[in-house]
Amino acid sequence: MRRFILIAVPFIWLMALFLVPFAIVLKISLSDIALSIPPYTPQLDLTEGWAGIKAFFAELDFENYVFLTQDQLYWKAYVSSLQIALISTILTLLVGYPIAYGMAQAPDEWRATLLLLVILPFWTSFLIRVYSWMGILSNEGFLNQFLLWTGLISTPLVILNTNTAVYIGIVYTYLPFMILPIYAALEKMDGSLLEAAEDLGCSRLTAFWLVTIPLSKSGIIAGCFLVFIPALGEFVIPSLLGGSDTLMIGKVLWEEFFSNRDWPVASAVAVILLLILIIPIVLFQRNEQKQREMDQ
Amino acid sequence: MAQTVFAPWDDPQAKPLIQFKNVTKRFGDFTAIENLTQDIYEREFFALLGPSGCGKTTLMRMLAGFENTSEGQILIAGQDMANVPPNKRAVNMMFQSYALFPHLSIWENIAFGLKREGKPKDQIAARVDEMLRLTRLEKFAMRKPHQISGGQRQRVALARSLAKAPKLLLLDEPLGALDKKLRQDTQFELMDIQEKTGTTFVIVTHDQEEAMTVSSRVAVMDEGQIIQVATPAQIYEAPNSVYVADFIGDVNIIDGVATPEGDAYHIAWAEGQAPFTAKTATRFSEGQRCYLAIRPEKVGISADRPADMANAVQGQIIDIAYLGNISTYHVKLANGQMMKAQTANTRRLSRRSFTWEDRVWLSWTDTAAVVLEN
Numbered sequence: 001m002r003r004f005i006l007i008a009v010p011f012i013w014l015m016a017l018f019l020v021p022f023a024i025v026l027k028i029s030l031s032d033i034a035l036s037i038p039p040y041t042p043q044l045d046l047t048e049g050w051a052g053i054k055a056f057f058a059e060l061d062f063e064n065y066v067f068l069t070q071d072q073l074y075w076k077a078y079v080s081s082l083q084i085a086l087i088s089t090i091l092t093l094l095v096g097y098p099i100a101y102g103m104a105q106a107p108d109e110w111r112a113t114l115l116l117l118v119i120l121p122f123w124t125s126f127l128i129r130v131y132s133w134m135g136i137l138s139n140e141g142f143l144n145q146f147l148l149w150t151g152l153i154s155t156p157l158v159i160l161n162t163n164t165a166v167y168i169g170i171v172y173t174y175l176p177f178m179i180l181p182i183y184a185a186l187e188k189m190d191g192s193l194l195e196a197a198e199d200l201g202c203s204r205l206t207a208f209w210l211v212t213i214p215l216s217k218s219g220i221i222a223g224c225f226l227v228f229i230p231a232l233g234e235f236v237i238p239s240l241l242g243g244s245d246t247l248m249i250g251k252v253l254w255e256e257f258f259s260n261r262d263w264p265v266a267s268a269v270a271v272i273l274l275l276i277l278i279i280p281i282v283l284f285q286r287n288e289q290k291q292r293e294m295d296q
Numbered sequence: 297m298a299q300t301v302f303a304p305w306d307d308p309q310a311k312p313l314i315q316f317k318n319v320t321k322r323f324g325d326f327t328a329i330e331n332l333t334q335d336i337y338e339r340e341f342f343a344l345l346g347p348s349g350c351g352k353t354t355l356m357r358m359l360a361g362f363e364n365t366s367e368g369q370i371l372i373a374g375q376d377m378a379n380v381p382p383n384k385r386a387v388n389m390m391f392q393s394y395a396l397f398p399h400l401s402i403w404e405n406i407a408f409g410l411k412r413e414g415k416p417k418d419q420i421a422a423r424v425d426e427m428l429r430l431t432r433l434e435k436f437a438m439r440k441p442h443q444i445s446g447g448q449r450q451r452v453a454l455a456r457s458l459a460k461a462p463k464l465l466l467l468d469e470p471l472g473a474l475d476k477k478l479r480q481d482t483q484f485e486l487m488d489i490q491e492k493t494g495t496t497f498v499i500v501t502h503d504q505e506e507a508m509t510v511s512s513r514v515a516v517m518d519e520g521q522i523i524q525v526a527t528p529a530q531i532y533e534a535p536n537s538v539y540v541a542d543f544i545g546d547v548n549i550i551d552g553v554a555t556p557e558g559d560a561y562h563i564a565w566a567e568g569q570a571p572f573t574a575k576t577a578t579r580f581s582e583g584q585r586c587y588l589a590i591r592p593e594k595v596g597i598s599a600d601r602p603a604d605m606a607n608a609v610q611g612q613i614i615d616i617a618y619l620g621n622i623s624t625y626h627v628k629l630a631n632g633q634m635m636k637a638q639t640a641n642t643r644r645l646s647r648r649s650f651t652w653e654d655r656v657w658l659s660w661t662d663t664a665a666v667v668l669e670n
């Protein structure tokens with residue numbers, strides 16, 4: 001009985017916060033657009049009893065999904081999102097790994113402070129931070145002013161409203177998600193392993209490559225998924241920092257919902273996005289599972 | 297050809313493999329090794345013995361190249377090691393913590409050093425298999441370190457450090473986690489490997505029996521210094537200080553005052569008691585403080601005063617420790633001092649001559665005890 005309750009709590013949590021909303025979205029994606037509130041049909045009418053339910057299900061179809069395959073916009077947006085998410089993940093890894101490594105090497109009494117500094121940006125609103133990047137990256141922004149002042153450039157660089165700005169925004173926003181798992185993996189690594197590797201003939205660099213990197217692999221994988229998964233559906237950063245040619249599925253989704261008020265198509269877009277995300281999420285879970293087994 | 301005794305340290309011509317020259321190692325303002333000078337010769341099995349924290353591991357780490365000396369020099373085969381990194385030394389170390397690579401299988405762990413040398417694949421495989429056989433780990437070759445027991449891990453660490461057949465092998469408490477039987481087997485295997493390969497071993501151990509079994513010489517350390525270096529027999533029979541005598545084996549220490557008497561000394565040890573007689577090469581002046589160190593097995597125990605012994609003293613049996621092959625009697629002397637006497641149990645227990653509370657005579661010859669200054 002106790003066990004049942006213990007399992008029931010997360011189960012109910014999952015039901016209420018994931019499965020029920022998902023079922024609703026799935027249902028909307030199978031409906032048709034309508035000029036009503038809410039803007040789709042059919043609505044489930046339980047007063048008609050069994051016949052009503054039957055009529056309700058008869059009206060659901062996959063039209064919206066078919067539509068997604070017909071308009072190039074959608075699959076281009078998916079591919080472009082995947083590409084942007086992938087490149088940003090790699091960039092975040094390249095920036096985050098050295099930071100995590102440096103933190104793990106730092107003296108013990110410094111580590112808590114460094115960790116705090118990594119988390120510190122979360123204390124202000126995400127939206128404000130993205131807005132401030134607009135101030136930094138715009139043509140008259142701090143970055144251009146600084147570069148002009150140093151004489152490195154003579155005309156301002158156009159960064160804002162390009163994909164470059166989107167990359168900068170994503171790397172900046174998700175960097176802590178990359179640093180923390182890598183740091184956790186590096187921090188528990190036994191320093192004598194590197195000595196053993198050197199003792200057996202490795203140079204510092206080969207020891208890093210053959211011991212440090214493999215031992216932080218689980219952290220790298222976790223960090224990459226933690227960046228890739230939210231970056232794929234990212235909406236705020238491409239809207240605020242990206243240009244008109246920045247095509248990301250999050251932005252498309254938003255426009256379908258709020259500009260076109262086409263909830264059924266928007267829901268279909270969301271369902272497909274979720275299906276795409278299931279693959280990396282499952283891989284991520286497997287990585288975590290494997291790591292737990294190793295730690296025992 | 298007559299078998300010559302292996303004792304390069306007595307040969308002024310012999311070139312030492314390792315030379316510590318006035319080596320001092322400080323961590324901050326803590327001195328871990330203090331002005332240490334010591335030679336170790338090729339093919340030696342050199343044991344470092346000492347209490348925890350006396351600097352044994354630090355000494356090994358300096359040999360392996362993980363720590364620099366604060367002062368002084370370390371030479372290996374005549375070459376100053378000051379700027380030679382660990383991977384450029386023909387030295388391998390077995391770490392006290394084993395330091396096995398958790399992401400690699402046992403097989404890959406052992407092959408790790410060989411692969412760095414760029415040897416052909418089949419040679420590596422042959423060598424790894426040989427090491428697996430030696431350490432009886434064949435069955436576990438494909439497991440990861442976290443899937444085997446502590447003792448097995450220790451053997452993997454040993455196999456890994458042996459695999460490259462280094463000139464100098466450093467073993468930091470290599471056999472601590474093994475049970476007694478396997479430990480003895482491994483000790484003999486180590487000696488065997490040493491004979492076959494001619495590798496020089498420096499071994500840290502807590503276990504003095506192990507040090508006595510395997511080593512050519514034993515160094516007893518205390519607080520960053522080597523107190524005495526000698527063969528196991530010399531260390532046992534002729535310790536140079538109370539510290540060493542006490543550290544190696546069981547010993548009775550009697551505190552007294554020396555008076556020269558012919559070619560021996562009389563040592564007054566308690567008021568109203570006849571002094572003990574002991575012969576020693578060390579010179580003591582009249583009235584100098586000294587310590588008698590007598591091994592329990594050199595003390596005879598009898599019901600009556602033996603006529604022909606230089607020293608005899610009466611006491612009462614307080615305790616008897618029965619150890620199977622031997623028994624140790626704890627005897628209280630007139631001044632309250634406790635002394636231990638050991639006898640071999642050649643008779644059945646039921647026919648033992650003495651029991652608790654018995655008054656007995658303890659006796660030993662005038663050469664049985666070592667007279668020490670400090």
Ligand SMILES: Nc1ncnc2c1ncn2[C@@H]1O[C@H](COP(=O)(O)OP(=O)(O)O)[C@@H](O)[C@H]1O
Nearest residue numbers: 323326328346347348349350351352353354355
């Ligand atoms: N890296 C270090 N920093 C500071 N003190 C150290 C360091 N390594 C060893 N010590 C100190 O040096 C002393 C000798 O240590 P060690 O050589 O490990 O002793 P052991 O004989 O037990 O192997 C100990 O008191 C230890 O605390």
Ligand SMILES: [Mg+2]
Nearest residue numbers: 352353392468
């Ligand atoms: Mg140690």
